[in-house]
Amino acid sequence: MxxxxxxxxxxxxxxxxxxxxxxxxxxxxxxxxxxxxxxxxxxxxxxxRHGWQWVLSHAEGLYPHLARPRVGDPLRILLQSLWIIVRRPRPIPLRWPASWQRAWQWGTQALGRFLIRQEEKGLAAARATPREARWKSVLLCAVAGTLSLLCITQPFTLEAQLVFVIMLMGMAFILRAVPGRYPMLMMMVLSLTVSCRYIWWRYTSTLDWFDPVSLTCGLLLLAAETYAWIVLLLGYWQTAWPLNRPPAPLPADPAQWPSVDLMIPTYNEDLAIVKGTVYAALALDWPADKLTVWLLDDGDRASFRAFAEEAGIRYVARPTHEHAKAGNINYALRQASGDLVAIFDCDHLPTRSFLQMTVGWFYRDPRLGVVQTPHHFFSADPFEHNLQRFRKMPNEGALFYGLVQDGNDMWDASFFCGSCAVIKRSALDEIGGIAVETVTEDAHTSLRLHRLGYTSAYIRIPLAAGLATESLSAHIGQRIRWARGMVQILRLDNPLFGKGLNLGQRLCYFNAMLHFLSGIPRLIFLTAPLAFLILHAYIIYAPAAAIALYMLPHIFHSALTNSRLQGKVRHSFWGEVYETVLAWYIARPTTVALFAPTRASSTSPPRGA
Known part of the structure; x- marks a missing residue:
């Protein structure tokens, strides 16, 4: 039959x-x-069919855990098959039918065109009646906020929660395939809805108030999850609409171009490394009478002085060495007189067009204080070298320079990163030079410029290339310095308070500083299962089905949304590897800086980047 x-x-x-x-x-x-x-x-x-024949012939490789029959094999086959269908790894030649692919592509493109038309209509209406459009936006936000609050706090049965999360997952899958920025924003809304609902459920339904051990461990985990939720929320805000600013043209007459002091601070680096940066600076496409290259030698070495004389550049060696790199630059600023100051680490080689690609924005925006460009590296960092992932995965800084700084630029909150930047000299004089109160003088300097009403710009075009840290100890030491300094700024010059910053700038700076407090929360996540295994503490006091229906959608939506948002600048797995390794080292210095910010700077930090 x-x-x-x-x-x-x-x-x-x-x-x-x-x-x-x-x-x-x-x-x-x-x-x-x-x-x-x-x-x-x-x-x-x-x-x-060919696809199924391929699966059958490669069954041992696709299902390696089925080497011997077990009771749970049907469930294992189902989970592995779902992973293959969703991820469809490159060696697996499984494809949807051509008619399905055409229908899916047509549907997503039609939805994208519809959203773009609605966006254009909304922008046209806002330009025609700005006051009415503003009130409509306020009313829409109020209604949406009220509905979101109800959606987040409404108690569901497990069956209703299952239907709810399945609907939102389906919407997220559809939106992920639709091009455009508005589908991305809608994915953020879905992710925040699910994540806020998870946090609400954790606070109201998952703590065992009658067991002190379970309560203590549960509160620690809940605090770490709250930190992660705040970082997720601020991260969406920060990168919702990256600006992607293009270069601005200079005046046609080079005689009108400003004079530039290009400073290369050094401390204990080899002369062979510094020579390449000096020669690249001398080769910049800029009028020779308007460009002065300065070699700032905080090591006071005779070989550097002789090289500076040979190359025809200015040499500065200060008699004292307080405040490390910031003090080195401030001492040289007393002798320089250019309209702009370009700063490069001694291993960053600028391209010939660096100044022509960056200086034009100072003419377009008279209140512009600093223009920053990405830090690009032509050597592998310790992770890329040891894991053999160089040029195969984004490095640790790709997310910051490829997306976050562009997002900051939208809110006028992109900040100086210590190198590959141009700063207006008059603005530096107004704030008293490079900030010296913390060990991250670059970000603190930008914060002071923004407080005085100066703007900033970020051009996401690599215009210089440098050397990455060569050893894991040097890499960790550099990150500890960054983390400690950003926490110092959080305590000594908190961006959430004080005058001069708008809301976007406050939140972007706060998120940048909050990011470096991730050491202890990440350690809590890593060690939380031990509370159950060793102390028999119920850190999440809820049925397994409820944990799955609230936690898994939260993880799924945040991963899917960040995958669409971050694209090629961060791979989730390797990003976790970076941050997990660093968490063990930055936890202690950031905690010390949080409670004793002045003590954290008692030791002299490295003069490098």
Whole structure:
């Protein structure tokens, strides 16, 4: 009967399968039973097709955990099959039918065109009636906020929660395939809805108030989850609409271009490294009478002085060495007189067009204080070298320079990163030079410029290339310095308070500083299972089904949204590797800086980047 339901090709294949089993020594009954299984499978799946034949021939590689039969094999096959269908790794030639692909592509493109038309209509209406559009936006936000609050706090049964999260997952999958910025914003809304609902559920339904050990461990985990939720929320705000600013043109007459002091601070670096940066600076496409290259030698070495004289550049060696790199630059500023100051680490080689690509914005915006460009590295950092992932994955800074700084620029909050930047000299004089109160003098300097009303710009075009840290100890030491300094700024010059910053700038600076407090929360996440295994503490006091229906959608939506948002600038797995390794080292210095910010700077930090 089953054979009549199959195509001639399927019937022939099953017959051949039966004969093959018989030739291998199978009994008539056993071979017939296996053939019956294949017949039943064929009623549901077209096993004669190339894709299924490939799966069957590579079953051992696709399902390696099924080497010997076990009771849970059906569940394992289901989970592995879902992973293969969703991820579709490159070696697996599984494809949706062509008609399905065409229908999906047409539908997503149509939805994208519809959203773009609605966006254009909304912008046109806002330009025509700005006051009315503003009130409509306020009313829409109030209604949306009220509905979101109800959606987040409304208690659901487990069945209702299951239906709710399935609907939102389906919407997220559709939106992920739709091009444009508005679908991305809608994915953020879905992610925040699910994540806020999870945090609300954790606070109201998952703490065991009658067991002190479980309560203590549960509160620690909840605090870490709250930190992660705040960082997720601020991260969406920060990168919702990256600006991607293009270069601005300079005046046609070079005589009108400003004079530039290009400063290269050094401390204990080899002269061979510094020479390349000096020669690249001398080769900049800029009028020679308007460019002065300064070699700032905080090591006071005779070989550097001789090289500076040979190259025809200015050499500065200060008599004292307080405040490390910031003090080195401030001492040289007393002798320089250019309109702009360009700063490069001694291993960053600028391209010939660096100044022509960056200085034009100072003419377009008279209140512009600093223009920053990415830090690009032509050597592998310790992670990329040891894991053999150089040029195969984004490095640790790709997310910041490829997305976050562009997002900051939208809110006028992009900040100076210590190198590959141009700063207006008059603005520096107004704030008293490079900030020296913290060990991250670059970000603190930008914060002071923004407080005085100066703007900033970020051009996401690599215009210089440098050397990455060569050893893991140097890499960790550099990150500890950054983390400690940003926490110092959070305590000594908190961006959430004080005058001069708008809301976007306050939140972007706060998120940048909050990011470096991730050490302890990440350690809590890593060690939380030990509370159950060793102390028998119920850190999440809820049924397993409820944990799955609230936690898994939160993880799924945040991962899916960040995958769409971050694209090629961050791979989730390797990003976790970076941050997990660093968490063990930055936890202590950031905690010390949080409670004793002045003590954290008592030791002299490295003069490098």
């Amino acid at each position: 089953l054979a009549r339901l199959l195509t001639p090709t399927a019937s022939l294949w099953c017959s051949q399968r039966y004969q093959g089993l018989r030739r291998q020594g199978g009994s008539r009954l056993g071979s017939a039973g296996l053939t019956l299984v294949w017949l039943l499978a064929w009623t549901l799946f077209p096993l004669e």
